[in-house]
Amino acid sequence: MRKVVVIGGGAAGLMAAYAAQNEGAEVTLLERNEKLGKKIYITGKGRCNLTNDCPPDEFLQNVVRGGKFLAGAVRAFPPEKMMEFCERFSLPVKIERGNRVFPVSDHASDVTKMLERACRSVGVDIHLNEYVKEIGILHSTMRDIVSDKAAYSCHAVVIATGGLSYPSTGSTGDGLHFAKALGHRLIPCVPSLVGLNCRGDFAKLQGVSLKNVCLFARRGGKVIFSEQGEMLLTHYGISGPLVLTLSALINRLPLKEVELFIDFKPALDSETLNARLVRDFTERKNEQMKNVMRGLLPAALCIPVLNAANISPAKQANAVTKEERLALVKALKAFPIEPVSLRGFSEAVVTSGGVDLKEISPKTMESKLQNGVYFAGEVLDVDAFTGGFNLQIAFSTGYLAGRAAAQAGNLAE
Ligand SMILES: Cc1cc2nc3c(=O)[nH]c(=O)nc-3n(C[C@H](O)[C@H](O)[C@H](O)COP(=O)(O)OP(=O)(O)OC[C@H]3O[C@@H](n4cnc5c(N)ncnc54)[C@H](O)[C@@H]3O)c2cc1C
Known part of the structure; x- marks a missing residue:
């Protein structure tokens, strides 16, 4: 035998x-x-x-x-x-x-x-x-x-x-x-199928779970990944289902050539999101931006997103300029993340x-x-x-x- x-x-x-x-x-x-x-x-x-x-x-x-x-x-x-x-x-x-x-x-x-x-x-x-x-x-x-x-x-x-x-x-x-x-x-x-270490201070973001966001990646100006779903912010960077999928596609690329972005509002195009911000800022005109943002994002992300748009968290909603609001739309639709290495x-x-x-x-x-x-x-x-x-x-x-x-x-x- x-x-x-x-x-x-x-x-x-x-x-x-x-x-x-x-x-x-x-x-x-x-x-x-x-x-x-x-x-x-x-x-x-x-x-x-x-x-x-x-x-x-x-x-x-x-x-x-x-x-x-x-x-x-x-x-x-x-x-x-x-x-x-x-x-x-x-x-x-x-x-x-x-x-x-x-x-x-x-x-x-x-x-x-x-x-x-x-x-x-x-x-x-x-x-x-x-x-x-x-x-x-x-x-x-x-x-x-x-x-x-x-x-x-x-x-x-x-x-x-x-x-x-x-x-x-x-x-x-x-x-x-x-x-x-x-x-x-x-x-x-x-x-x-692994998380990504990313540059920046993720300690305060640890544990934030994002649902219905779009994670997209660009290399040399071309979109190489774009998918909607769930992801997780961790002490080292990002993980969760979308990130695992992404990792399988970029694990042989030099990560410094890969630009990553989160679209927090994939269901709204920039124009619709801008109109929503105008409405929110009017309704909450005397509130500070860090509080106004809570209607749009998990609390831990409000300040990082305002920072990305160069808006002071203490600024009142009615003092935000049009340019600042457009920068905020951009930060919400394409929040940059810098991948450093695979876990x-x-x-x-x-x-x-x-x-x-x-x-x-x-x-x-x-x-x-x-x-x-x-x-x-x-x-x-x-x-x-x-x-x-x-x-x-x-x-x-x-x-x-x-x-x-x-x-x-x-x-x-
Ligand atoms: C946390 C986690 C979750 C996962 N979840 C899923 C899931 O839900 N669905 C899915 O499809 N996949 C999942 N996977 C992937 C999946 O488990 C693996 O792809 C699959 O188990 C590979 O099977 P394998 O038999 O090739 O290797 P292994 O499962 O790694 O088995 C290899 C075996 O060989 C033995 N061995 C190694 N060297 C020697 C030696 N010299 N002498 C004797 N024995 C030896 C090892 O002890 C081991 O038991 C998951 C993986 C991990 C880590």
């Missing part, structure tokens, strides 16, 4: 182990942690947004890097199949806003338990607390996988060790080292970069350089926006890699 070793008991590794064993291979899964799926536990704020209920074409529009490469895997094992898989292994799921799929229980741990149940149902041999140190070279049709406890001779190995994000969950980039040692080219890794891997939801896709077969996830070596999940140079897409990428690539690792063995024998 073909022997397959899967390195990593996360989303991709668990799916690969199930698929390979289900296809007739004898699978050993090696996980360094004391439990499986440590990262899955913290996904979706503990609820695990495990996939997105959309057709493959729509899915691929949400992939930032590797969309073309992933097309085959996402079609072979689409969200629909993942949801069926959950039901088959007794995990009822529900669909929420934006087609996000969660377990009905709202417990991420139930997703890990379901994946473990699936693996055990077909007989995968799961080893916990076992750290893989090295992947040996091919001898005839076998190679050794060396852990801190033993060496395993196998026909195929699936490397599903994750990327570099949240290293506390066990994803410390070991798969990238294995890939490099096997001769693979690595695309440099950068954090993605680190320890806070990034995913890693962008990894094993170069040019050297991997998109049909099987097998290395084009090394027979019997397969990659799955975040270790590859693939990443997507939030919404369940990243876990589904792990499941789709894991499924394909596991199945191919078992089949290739059968064909070769």
